[in-house]
Amino acid sequence: MLGTIPALGTAGQPGTTRGADGTDTELRGMLTDVVAAGAPGAIARTIDGRAVHQAAAGVADTTTAAKLRPEARFRAGSLTKTFVATVVLQLVQAKRLALDEPVGRRLPGLLADGDRITVRQLLNHTSGLFDYTDDPSVPTGEARNQVFTPRELVAIAESHPASFPPGTGWQYSNTNYIVAGLLVEAVTHHPLARELRARIIRPLGLRATSFPVSTGRISGYHAHGYISTDLVPTPDGTPYDVTGFNPSAAWAAGALVSNAADLSRFYRALMHGALLSPHMLKEMKTTVAEDPADPNGTRYGLGIERVQDPCGADWGHGGEILGYQVMAYWNERTGRTAVLASTMFPAPAALAAPLERAAAYVLCGSPREPAGARGSTPPADPFAAAIPSSKAASVTSSNAARSWTTSRSRIAQLGKGSQIVTTRGGIRHPRVLLSASTLPSVRCRPTVRGSSTSGCPSRTGRPTRSRSGMPTRPCRTAGRTTRCPARATGPEPPAARARCVSSPPALTCCSLSAGGRGWLTCTPRSSRCVATASARTGASPT
Template identity: 65%
Template sequence: MTTRPGNPRERKTGTALPVAAFLVTAMLVPSLLAGAAPALAGPATPRVTEWDPAARIDPELRTLLDGVIAAGVPGALVRVGDHGRIHQAAAGVTDLATGAPLRPRARVRVGSVTKTFVATVVLQLVGEGRLALDRPVGRWLPGLLRDGDTITVRQLLNHTSGLFDYTADPALLAGIVQNRVFDPAELVALAETHPRSFPPGTGWEYSNTNYIVAGLLIEAVTRHPLGEELQHRILRPLGLADTSFPATTGDLPGYHAHGYVPPDLVPTAGGRPYDVTGLNPSHAWAAGALVSSARDVSRFYQSLMGGELLRAPLLAQLRTTVAENPAAPGFRYGLGIERVQDRCGVNWGHSGAIFGYQTMAFWNEDTGRMVVMASTLDPAPAAAEAALAKTADEVLCGPSSP
C-alpha cells in the first residue's frame, strides 16, 4: 500500500502506515511481533549477486544494484523490457537467516501496484454496464459512506473523493503489529471516524480508503470475492502464475523474497533488519495486498497499456489524469495509475510499499521501455532510499549526462 505516490527517483512511495506514526509506536513492535516472524540468525549478509545468464545488463547497473545492497537493503531485483529484449537481475539475499542469494524470479509483496489491478477490474465492470464512473458509490454500497450519494466511482479511482486515509489513523498500527486480520468494511469505518479532507471533487489527496471502497464495489456488483475477480479477469487470462492475492495470510506462495523493517524500528540482537514476511496484509486488502513477480508485473502493465485488458474508450478513461500537486506538474494521477514526466519522457505505472517491501513499475510511452524494480526493506533509511532512487532513475532513463 502507499501513503503517497511520487517520483520513484526522488520521493519515497509510502509504507503501510505513515513513517511518523510508525516511529511513534515503534517501541511496541518488538513484543507484538514476537510471533509474527522468526528471529534472525545465520551468517552476515553476503555480497552475492546473481545474474540471469541471458540477461543483458551493463556493468554500471551491476554497480548500482550492489550499491543498494551496500546501503543496507537485504535484496533488490530489477527487470527491464526494451525493444523485445529482457534484462533482469537480482542482488543480495532472499532470506537473511539462510543467506540464500536472491533470484530475479522471486515473488514479493507489491503494495500499491495492486491499485492498478483493482482499477482495471472496475473499468471492465464499467464496460459491462454494471458500474458507472460518474454515478455515486451509494448506488451500490448504500450506507457504507456517510456521503456516499455525492462521491463517485471516478473520484475513488483518481483520489479526488476527499476520503480520509485510514492508514493515517494510529489505531490501525496496534492491530497490524498483533497480526490481526482486518475486515475491509472495518477499515472504511475507521476512515469514517474522521472528517473529509475536502468536499468530493474539489481537491486531490492520495487515500488508501478509496481502494478499499473500490474493492467492496467489485464484490457488491459481482457477488464474488475480490481475489476471484482478479484471478478470473486478469491473472488467468494473462497467465500471471506468480501473482496472487493472499489478503488474510502472511504465507507467501512459491519462491519469494523475505521482507524486512530496519533495526532502528525493531531492535535485534545482531542489529540486522527484522523479518516481517509473516505479517498478514489484510490491512492493505484492495489498496495493496497483491503478491507478484517482476515478470508478471511487467506483463500486466504492458498488456494494460497495449489494450489487451480494456477497450480503447476505457483505456482513455484510465489515462485521464488530474494534477497531484500544482507545485509538481510532472506528476498526474489517472484511474489507478500515475503519469510521471521526467527526463526520458512520459511514464505510466505505479509504485508502492508495504511492511518490508518497496516496488515500482513504469512503462515509457515514448520508448516502450518497461521497468519493474523491487526491494526488501521498508521503511528504508535515507542511504538506502538514495541508492534505490539512483538505480531507478538509471534503469528508467539510462545514465544521466555528466
C-alpha cells in the first residue's frame, strides 16, 4: 500500500435526518423516486469528509419482497475497467510492463495490429479495436447463457475491421479491456481474478467484492437484477430476474461484483494514492477527449473518466450490465465519493429523470433538476450506448449523472431481443421476443463503404429518410420483427455493415443482408449494434 485512506466516521453531517435504521432519510427519498419510476431497487452511498451517508429503497428480490439494504452486492459492470487498469499500472510501476510498448510483444498473434497498438491505447480506448459486443453473436450467445472465453471474444472483434488506425481517434470498446486482462495474465502467469484479489481486493479489505467469470451465482446477500417489462412483457407485469446470467462475455470489461461500501473504499483509496505511486496516478489521470469537438466535455484517462460539474471534477466510471446500472465517482475539489446503483437495466425511459436527480444529489449534496427539465427536451434515450456521452457532457448541474446514464458500456446489450431460455437450476429467464410493433420510433441505417444507404421505419411502418436524404420504402411487420428494404449505390462490396440508433428505450438492432441489398431486420436487441454479412455466403446476420 503506497498511501493511506482517510479515516471515516459514522455520523452524518449536521442537519442530516437519520431513520431508525441509521440511513439518510433524504437520500432514501431520492431513491424512493427511482423505485417509483420502475426500478425494483436502488442503493446510494456518499462519503463526505468523515461523514458516511447511505440508503436503499425497494426490494432485493421481487419474488420474496425482501427489503433492499445498503450493503447488498450487485454487478458493477464497467467499473471493472478501473480495477483492471489499476492492476496494469501496478505492473508498469514494477517495471514488468511499459505503457507505450506494443501489445503484440506480450500477446503475439492475438491482434492483427498488435505491433502497433500499445498498452496505453488499450486503457484509454484509442486502439481502434472493434467492440466485440457490437457483434450479434455475443448477445445471442449470452441469451443462451453461453460461456465465452476471453480469446473467443477477441477473435470476434478481430473478425471485423478496425474502427480507425491505432492512436488516431477515440472510441469506447470493451475489447480493449479483454485484451488488457489477457495482458495481465501473460505478464504475471496468473489468472486475472487472482491478481485482482492479491493486488486490490485483499489489501483494501473489500469483503463484498469478487470476480466471478463462468457462473451467474452471486455469493452473499445481494440484490437481484431485472429487465424492464418495456423490453420483455410478462403476464403478471413483474420484471424478469436476470441475476443468473453468467458474466463471461463481460470478463475484464465488466464482470466484477461488489457493493456500495467496497466501491467507495476502492475509489477513495485509488485517488488518495493507496494503490498507485504519484507518477502512475498522474498517468491514469492523463486524459483524452471523448469527443474532439468538445474538449471540455467528458474525458477518458486510463480506466477512469473525468467529468465536470459545479462541484468540480469527478473521477470515476459508470457501468451497465444486464440487470444493473452503477456509477462511482470521487470529486477532486470536495473529496466526496458517491456511489449509486439501480437494479434494472435495460430500464424504462421514465427512470432517467429520477436517476439523474439522485445522481446529482449524491455527487453535489443537493437535488437538482436534470438537464433538459426546464423547457428543453432531454435526450431521447439517456441509457443508449449509441449516443456518445460527450454529446451530453456539457457542464450542467447533472453532468456527471448524464455521463453515467449515457455511458458507452455496450455490455448493456446482453441478450436484448434474443430468445432467452431457462437455464438449469431453475433460474427464471424470459422466453419472449418482443414484437417490433411495440417498439418506439426506430431509425436504422446500413453503412456500406462508398455508398449512400437508406433507413428503417418507425413502428407505424411509415418510411423515413436516410442520412443522405433518400426516402425509404415502407417496411413490413411480420410477427415479432419488422423488415424494410435497404438500398445501396455503387458496386456490391464484399461485406456490409448495419448501424442502428433508436429512441427510448433503445431496443433495436438491425441485420443487413449481404452486399447492402435486401432487407434490414429490426429486432429489440440493442441500442446500437454493428452486424456484418458476408457477400460470399449471402447470409444475413441475425
